[in-house]
Amino acid sequence: MATRKSMEAEELLRRYASGERDFSGIKLEYTDELSDANLSGVNLSNSFIDELFLQGINLSGANLKESDFGQTCLRGANLRGADFTDADLSHANLDSADLTGAKLTNAYIRTTNMTSANFTDADLSGTEFIKANVEHSIFCRNHHARWKYLRWKYLN
Numbered sequence: 526m527a528t529r530k531s532m533e534a535e536e537l538l539r540r541y542a543s544g545e546r547d548f549s550g551i552k553l554e555y556t557d558e559l560s561d562a563n564l565s566g567v568n569l570s571n572s573f574i575d576e577l578f579l580q581g582i583n584l585s586g587a588n589l590k591e592s593d594f595g596q597t598c599l600r601g602a603n604l605r606g607a608d609f610t611d612a613d614l615s616h617a618n619l620d621s622a623d624l625t626g627a628k629l630t631n632a633y634i635r636t637t638n639m640t641s642a643n644f645t646d647a648d649l650s651g652t653e654f655i656k657a658n659v660e661h662s663i664f665c666r667n668h669h670a671r672w673k674y675l676r677w678k679y680l681n
Contacts, residue, residue: 546566555577561580584602624647634654
């Protein structure tokens with residue numbers, strides 16, 4: 526695997542605002558500066574996005590293939606039509622996220638909070654939900670997923 530280039534949130538926002546969309550293979554860590562940002566259509570494939578607070582971010586139509594979102598907060602995020610193919614969403618928080626039409630093919634979802642998330646028309650083929658919390662989530666017109674130790678209610 527190629528080494529990922531570290532990037533600060535300010536640089537990402539500046540370059541995105543100037544029209545750049547390809548940020549594949551970057552490393553973003555430990556920031557809350559991207560909350561509520563509009564990064565629709567961005568390419569963050571094969572990126573390491575760890576422990577970020579991205580509440581309310583717009584990543585609609587984003588390419589997030591093979592990215593690692595370990596312990597990232599995507600609460601209330603607009604993820605409509607985003608491509609999470611082969612992404613790792615372990616320990617992420619997607620509470621109330623809108624994943625309508627998103628592609629989560631073969632995504633790794635383990636101990637992930639997805640309470641009240643909307644998965645309408647999402648492609649979940651090959652995805653395993655392991656110890657995920659999906660209480661109050663909407664699953665409508667989905668491709669098949671595999672469920673293991675699914676928590677329909679959050680247990681303290």
